Amino acid sequence: MTSLVKDTEPEGRPEIRAVPVRHYGRWVAAALILYVAVWAVYSVAHNERFGWDVMGRYFTADAVLSGIGTTLGLTAIAMVMGVVGGVLLAVMRLSPNPLISGTSWLYIWAFRGTPVLVQILLWGFISALIPRFSIGIPFGPTFADFSANSVITPFVAGCLGLGLNEAAYMAEIVRAGILSVDPGQDEAACALGMSRTKSMRRIVLPQAMRVIIPPTGNETISMLKTSSLVSVIAVADLLYSVQIIYGRTYQTIPLLLLASAWYLVMTSVLTVGQFYLERYFGRGAARRQTMLERLWANLRTARPAGKGTR
């Protein structure tokens, strides 16, 4: 220690020159992985049954593109329903009124406790349960009357099934976010004369967002894929569209791969969006980076030599 201190005084920081630890195991692993990768690429490229030309031909087919539109629409609507419903349910769940919090608990219990596929099917066959809807006062006059099939189209049923189910999951995510905010924040807001509602909207929820956004991003990505379940009630989403095509051409594998490729593209875009959303709600808390900066920083710290330079 003493010699180090003495060295630093006249000619600045002394550099340590040492031979770094050699990681021979990594070279062996790298060679093995490369070997397997080359083999995989080779066999995929030379297997006729992958049908790469078929994939190329249908990649931007009208039916596929409109299926993508439906998938995105379903995901967006279901997530909006999920987030709005989730916030509502979470705030209800934390209400001091036992009736309100109980109602929220019951909703979450029912919608989280049954398979979403079953819920979608139930909404799809709702007309068997309730053939007609009417708007009016219960036990009183009726103002309007619809048949269930004209209101709850398969698309609407899909949205309801996915969105109402998602609300139950989002409620728990939002609740965890709200509970993660220091109670002192709400107290400070109250002490300034804010109402409970205003404190929730202006102070607590924006901070809860930091905790809510990452799992919500996961939920959105998951929803994009879960939305393919609506193919069971004949909603022409991405999966159902390719199913129709391969039902006709029997090119099952290439078209399923095509759908997978499109799902990957969409989830990748969402990942980027999630990063910037997290950055926005992390303001005041974390350093601002672009995605490439963070990628670069992660790569640097992942390198064993990088640790020494810190």
Added chain:
Amino acid sequence: MTDAETPEFMVRAENVHKRFGRTEVLRGVDLAVRPGEVMCVIGPSGSGKSTFLRCVNHLEKIDGGRLWVNGRLVGYRERGGRLYELREKDVARQRREIGMVFQRFNLFPHMTALQNVMEAPVQVKGRGRAEAREQARALLERVGLGDKTGSYPAQLSGGQQQRVAIARALAMEPALMLFDEPTSALDPELVGDVLEVMKRLALDGMTMIVVTHEMGFAREVGDSLVFMDDGAVVEEGNPREVLANPSHPRTQDFLSRVL
């Protein structure tokens, strides 16, 4: 004294009781603070001094006794000899005239210093943004942070954060300021700046109740000093006299350990 124009006391507590479950935290506190007065409250931890402060702006509900701020009962309305609990909206209205500064600052971390100070005037008083911004700037200037308006709390030192918190409370133009151990979470070298701001506030005539361990501040700035122990006021009087010649053995014991 229910709705007097200029009440004799800014804060008056009569036999205030508070329980948390089975533990009695306040066992009959009687206190009075006149307008413009600075009252410092000292005492060992767990003596109920912070709880009392939180009762004054109804962050805690009292279980017994009466508490008035600015001539009005806190949290209740008395009509025909009966007490009625106030609605949330009315409690919020009462709190507008009481500023509070917390030990842990409790600044809003997602807002800049300026936004922190502007928030309540805009959201609660419905003041215009431009006007509120000007006022917030002036207040930050007053606590010596005119150059930090755009900083987020995480970018400020503890002392700076606490001064922003004071500015934030002042933005509501309160008649009374409550300080709950405002310097206890600060590094020693940052305490001075905060106390200086509080001292100037006192000189400007603000009515203040300060729960503190800063005996120097109590001696120099306080008009009265209250020693609390075990949920009750043990001794009360002129700060210089109490600190120099405590009359009660428990006060003597406490002061011998902190001074």
